[in-house]
Amino acid sequence: MTNYIIEFPGLGLTLNPPAGFSIGSFEIRFYGLVIALGLILAVVYALKRREQFGISEDDLLDGVLWIAPFAIACARLYYCAFEWDRYADNPISILYIWEGGIAIYGAVIGAALGVFIHCKFIKKISVLAVLDVVSLGFMIGQMLGRWGNFFNREAHGGVTDSFLRMGLINPYTGTGEYYHPTFLYESLWNLVGFIIIHFLSKKRKYDGQVALMYVAWYGLGRAFIEGLRTDSLWWGNFRVSQVLAAASCLIAVIALIVLAFRPHDPQNLFVNKVAAKAAAEEANEETAEETKGE
Numbered sequence: 001m002t003n004y005i006i007e008f009p010g011l012g013l014t015l016n017p018p019a020g021f022s023i024g025s026f027e028i029r030f031y032g033l034v035i036a037l038g039l040i041l042a043v044v045y046a047l048k049r050r051e052q053f054g055i056s057e058d059d060l061l062d063g064v065l066w067i068a069p070f071a072i073a074c075a076r077l078y079y080c081a082f083e084w085d086r087y088a089d090n091p092i093s094i095l096y097i098w099e100g101g102i103a104i105y106g107a108v109i110g111a112a113l114g115v116f117i118h119c120k121f122i123k124k125i126s127v128l129a130v131l132d133v134v135s136l137g138f139m140i141g142q143m144l145g146r147w148g149n150f151f152n153r154e155a156h157g158g159v160t161d162s163f164l165r166m167g168l169i170n171p172y173t174g175t176g177e178y179y180h181p182t183f184l185y186e187s188l189w190n191l192v193g194f195i196i197i198h199f200l201s202k203k204r205k206y207d208g209q210v211a212l213m214y215v216a217w218y219g220l221g222r223a224f225i226e227g228l229r230t231d232s233l234w235w236g237n238f239r240v241s242q243v244l245a246a247a248s249c250l251i252a253v254i255a256l257i258v259l260a261f262r263p264h265d266p267q268n269l270f271v272n273k274v275a276a277k278a279a280a281e282e283a284n285e286e287t288a289e290e291t292k293g294e
Contacts, residue, residue, distance in 0.1 A: 004153050004176065007167035016171070019151050031148035038144035039068070042137035052202070053133045054271030059125055060133070063118045067134065070114030071107040072097070078106025082233035082240050103233065104142060105241050111138065128208035129270035135214035136198060142218070143190035149183035157182040157228035180228045189221035205264040212252045212259075219249030 006015045020029035043064055050060050079101045080087050080094045087094050115134055119127040149155035153168055157180025164184065169176035197217065201210045222245035226232055232239040266272055 003171070004168040005171050006150070006153065007169055007176075007178075008164065008181075009167065009178075010163040010165060017151055019153075030151040034148040034151065035141075035145045038141035041144065042141040045140055046133050046137040049133055049136065049201075052271060053129045054269070054274035055125070055130060055133060059123050060130075062123070063115065063130060063134075066118040066122075067111045067114040070110040070117075072102075072110070074110025074113065075102040075104065075107035078109065079103040079233065082235060103241070104145075105244055108138065126207055126270035128206075128211065132201065132204070132207060132210035135211045136194065136201065139190045139194040139197070139214060139218070143187050143194060146183040146187040146190075150181075155183050155229065155231060156180060157225075158230055179230075182225050182229050185225050185228075186221065189225070190218070193217040193221070204269075205266075206259065206268065207270050209256070209259070212256050215248050216252035216256060219245040219247075219252065221245075223249060 003016065003019065006017070007013065008015075017030070019031070020027055022028070043061075046060055047057065050057065076094065076097050082103075083101065111134065112131065115130050116127055119125050119130050146155070156166060156168075159177050160180045161178065162180065164181060165178040166181035166184070167176050167178045193214070197210060197213050200213060204210055223242055226239055226242035226245060229239075233241060235243075267276070
């Protein structure tokens with residue numbers, strides 16, 4: 001496979017990063033390493049913020065063990081469902097995830113499902129509070145994960161002459177085309193969104209507000225960016241992820257507007273409920289100790 005040289009003439013950059021490297025007979029792709037780095041940083045960030053959402057360290061780390069498998073499985077199934085012609089004759093190949101073919105929206109849906117099961121049926125904690133902190137982590141993962149597409153020279157848009165255009169140049173012929181670097185657009189969109197929502201999350205009024213802001217922000221950007229891509233998943237005449245992004249953004253914005261006009265008692269935040277419960281238990285213990293002393 002030709003390892004195309006990457007040019008950003010508007011930025012004065014010419015790059016030729018390898019797609020991966022080998023250790024003996026074992027091949028390691030930067031695509032996977034970048035995604036793994038995004039996951040690690042997302043978890044580190046979530047661990048730093050968890051107390052502000054009332055989530056214990058054990059509950060969060062246990063949740064990751066649920067979220068990751070659901071996210072990976074749904075990302076794969078989402079992709080295969082809309083590329084079924086490629087797998088219909090050999091359905092077992094759906095399991096060959098190392099051959100490529102995952103979708104971020106499938107991962108988001110899978111992560112949300114994993115959070116719901118983990119919180120509702122196993123830990124008995126607030127689903128919305130966990131979704132809030134996980135959403136922020138997801139933005140970090142998406143922001144970095146998109147750079148895996150950079151190493152693979154994939155997930156770009158159509159031909160363009162824009163300032164940020166990305167050239168894929170054949171090193172043997174010196175010829176190539178210049179495309180919309182949609183991976184870069186999405187990465188920058190997530191970076192800006194993360195910074196904004198990070199600060200807004202410190203003044204949230206109710207559990208689930210941060211998750212709604214994430215859905216609205218990501219959906220808005222993805223709806224536009226998906227329209228530029230040349231590798232979209234299609235359902236008839238519609239780009240699946242574009243429709244899903246636009247619909248989810250609209251629903252989230254409506255929900256945010258409606259909830260903005262409703263009163264919210266700070267004591268209903270999960271973090272404050274956890275604090276109140278801990279204070280009550282401590283008071284009961286002190287009362288019990290005093291009773292014993294008498």
